[in-house]
Amino acid sequence: xxxxxxxxxxxxxxxxxxxxxxxxxxxxxxxxxxxxxxxxxxxxxxxxxxxxxxxxxxxxxxxxxxxxxxxxxxxxxxxxxxxxxxxxxxxxxxxxxxxxxxxxxxxxxxxxxxxxxxxxxxxxxxxxxxxxxxxxxxxxxxxxxxxxxxxxxxxxxxxxxxxxxxxxxxxxxxxxxxxxxxxxxxxxxxxxxxxxxxxxxxxxxxxxxxxxxxxxxxxxxxxxxxxxxxxxxxxxxxxxxxxxxxxxxxxxxxxxxxxxxxxxxxxxxxxxxxxxxxxxxxxxxxxxxxxxxxxxxxxxxxxxxxxxxxxxxxxxxxxxxxxxxxxxxxxxxxxxxxxxxxxxxxxxxxxxxxxxxxxxxxxxxxxxxxxxxxxxxxxxxxxxxxxxxxxxxxxxxxxxxxxx
Amino acid sequence: xxxxxxxxxxxxxxxxxxxxxxxxxxxxxxxxxxxxxxxxxxxxxxxxxxxxxxxxxxxxxxxxxxxxxxxxxxxxxxxxxxxxxxxxxxxxxxxxxxxxxxxxxxxxxxxxxxxxxxxxxxxxxxxxxxxxxxxxxxxxxxxxxxxxxxxxxxxxxxxxxxxxxxxxxxxxxxxxxxxxxxxxxxxxxxxxxxxxxxxxxxxxxxxxxxxxxxxxxxxxxxxxxxxxxxxxxxxxxxxxxxxxxxxxxxxxxxxx
Numbered sequence: 001x002x003x004x005x006x007x008x009x010x011x012x013x014x015x016x017x018x019x020x021x022x023x024x025x026x027x028x029x030x031x032x033x034x035x036x037x038x039x040x041x042x043x044x045x046x047x048x049x050x051x052x053x054x055x056x057x058x059x060x061x062x063x064x065x066x067x068x069x070x071x072x073x074x075x076x077x078x079x080x081x082x083x084x085x086x087x088x089x090x091x092x093x094x095x096x097x098x099x100x101x102x103x104x105x106x107x108x109x110x111x112x113x114x115x116x117x118x119x120x121x122x123x124x125x126x127x128x129x130x131x132x133x134x135x136x137x138x139x140x141x142x143x144x145x146x147x148x149x150x151x152x153x154x155x156x157x158x159x160x161x162x163x164x165x166x167x168x169x170x171x172x173x174x175x176x177x178x179x180x181x182x183x184x185x186x187x188x189x190x191x192x193x194x195x196x197x198x199x200x201x202x203x204x205x206x207x208x209x210x211x212x213x214x215x216x217x218x219x220x221x222x223x224x225x226x227x228x229x230x231x232x233x234x235x236x237x238x239x240x241x242x243x244x245x246x247x248x249x250x251x252x253x254x255x256x257x258x259x260x261x262x263x264x265x266x267x268x269x270x271x272x273x274x275x276x277x278x279x280x281x282x283x284x285x286x287x288x289x290x291x292x293x294x295x296x297x298x299x300x301x302x303x304x305x306x307x308x309x310x311x312x313x314x315x316x317x318x319x320x321x322x323x324x325x326x327x328x329x330x331x332x333x334x335x336x337x338x339x340x341x342x343x344x345x346x347x348x349x350x351x352x353x354x355x356x357x358x359x360x361x362x363x364x365x366x367x368x369x370x371x372x373x374x375x376x377x378x379x380x381x382x383x384x385x386x387x388x389x390x391x392x393x394x395x396x397x398x399x400x401x402x403x404x
Numbered sequence: 405x406x407x408x409x410x411x412x413x414x415x416x417x418x419x420x421x422x423x424x425x426x427x428x429x430x431x432x433x434x435x436x437x438x439x440x441x442x443x444x445x446x447x448x449x450x451x452x453x454x455x456x457x458x459x460x461x462x463x464x465x466x467x468x469x470x471x472x473x474x475x476x477x478x479x480x481x482x483x484x485x486x487x488x489x490x491x492x493x494x495x496x497x498x499x500x501x502x503x504x505x506x507x508x509x510x511x512x513x514x515x516x517x518x519x520x521x522x523x524x525x526x527x528x529x530x531x532x533x534x535x536x537x538x539x540x541x542x543x544x545x546x547x548x549x550x551x552x553x554x555x556x557x558x559x560x561x562x563x564x565x566x567x568x569x570x571x572x573x574x575x576x577x578x579x580x581x582x583x584x585x586x587x588x589x590x591x592x593x594x595x596x597x598x599x600x601x602x603x604x605x606x607x608x609x610x611x612x613x614x615x616x617x618x619x620x621x622x623x624x625x626x627x628x629x630x631x632x633x634x635x636x637x638x639x640x641x642x643x644x645x646x647x648x649x650x651x652x653x654x655x656x657x658x659x660x
Binding site: 312321 | 466467468491494495497498499501503504505506507508509518519522523567568571
């Protein structure tokens with residue numbers, strides 16, 4: 001009671017405002033509940049039966065499978081469903097701080113393999129790709145574990161890289177026969193048939209997965225003392241930031257094929273993904289630069305004075321602090337990009353918003369855009385709101401004990 | 405005179421040599437023709453008015469600042485743009501800063517073990533043992549698992565000293581280690597430094613704590629406008645300063 005009087009009815013003016021606003025909210029809410037629940041039509045054979053009633057949720061009921069999975073072969077819809085579940089599991093698991101170690105690599109390898117195997121149905125890995133992967137993984141392991149691994153482990157990484165190099169060389173001179181490792185449990189579904197939620201999730205997840213490290217490198221490059229690296233990074237960031245995402249997407253889908261040698265094609269979906277990665281990386285780079293600049297100079301000096309190398313200083317001292325500082329703006333950027341992926345509809349990729357849009361085209365169900373967009377908005381909101389809550393959790397979790 | 409710990413350095417080898425060192429910030433001549441020899445085990449206190457170049461001088465020794473002319477040789481290694489040389493020198497030289505510069509995202513123990521593990525490749529367990537013994541030496545082993553933000557200024561600075569000692573440096577540089585501390589915490593830090601001095605560590609210390617200089621320094625250096633104006637053992641330095649500028653400076657800091 002005291003709280004009410006103090007905050008809502010402290011004077012005549014405030015009291016009247018409170019009453020008026022409460023009435024307005026009540027009226028809006030009752031109208032909405034009436035439309036969305038009380039007089040809504042939940043099932044109907046066609047849009048005709050919805051006329052004269054409230055919300056036509058029958059439309060969603062009728063079209064939800066198309067909205068979620070697009071033109072993916074109808075009887076195979078369980079595949080994108082499980083792909084979405086695999087991605088969700090992967091994201092939820094990696095959100096847990098206890099998983100931030102070697103396990104993360106496993107989660108993402110298994111999660112990604114499952115997702116793409118379900119979506120494509122078949123994965124063909126050529127021998128060259130296998131050797132290339134062996135080279136990359138071996139070299140990466142040898143470099144990253146150089147200071148901490150035992151000699152046996154380092155030699156194992158080197159051996160793996162060696163196998164990669166040898167294999168590639170043999171392949172190149174033709175001594176090693178070309179073969180393809182086929183994992184083909186399901187029928188092949190090409191990317192042009194993909195649609196709906198898995199497309200939005202793949203674009204956002206893998207777009208940001210690759211854009212994030214690229215953004216870190218760009219931010220570090222922009223603060224580098226080496227003039228060439230610095231100007232390259234500044235140039236890239238300013239160029240990408242200076243153009244709309246739509247123009248980048250159109251360039252990737254229309255212009256790029258013109259410059260490729262004839263006969264060579266790159267999947268449209270992949271081109272869109274690359275455009276999203278480049279675009280996101282420039283923004284992420286600027287956010288991270290803000291974090292780098294917020295650190296006191298003394299942190300860099302203390303790390304230098306200890307004799308840490310540039311790489312050690314950056315990964316052990318600077319980035320852990322800089323990234324903590326920028327969690328809120330970084331998640332803000334992530335949320336922005338999750339929604340921006342819907343721009344791929346401009347080059348004819350059927351992301352979630354685009355399939356929702358397409359569901360309206362059916363003449364049998366014409367005339368209910370409100371229901372469809374409300375539904376799409378609700379799904380987007382669920383994702384964005386979880387990210388926002390996660391940002392808050394992460395902030396408190398990472399700052400545990402570091403504040404007085 | 406309180407020169408109780410002064411010791412004979414006439415036969416000690418020289419570990420730092422500065423020959424004709426010059427440095428400019430744009431037009432500003434921050435170090436002009438500095439010549440300095442530091443012997444092993446020598447304790448040097450550098451004082452002078454602000455802007456006199458004293459901090460810059462010791463920051464040149466581990467290359468946090470770059471000098472433009474002259475030679476700096478630390479423990480037989482000449483400072484140049486060669487990253488290997490710089491890293492070698494930094495491994496031998498510990499530094500303590502005015503603003504502590506502990507890493508706020510790491511616990512006290514992790515702050516201490518970071519450099520031994522990554523720079524010296526010491527096994528984690530061994531590094532933690534070394535760290536704990538040093539925390540005992542600076543008298544705060546019970547804080548090992550806290551974060552720097554949870555400690556007082558004096559405790560943080562003692563951690564910073566322990567962190568520098570973890571690398572078993574031959575030389576310790578102190579850049580105004582007590583200037584950012586509340587008055588009641590100055591003593592606990594100075595006590596640790598005095599103890600260190602008595603154990604024979606080579607120390608270069610920029611400070612205005614003249615009591616500390618009297619107690620442990622083998623030599624006091626007075627700098628002004630980028631030059632070494634006067635130097636000598638504390639007994640002489642404080643009793644009869646020869647230079648007018650030294651007299652003015654000492655008058656200002658001792659009679660306030």
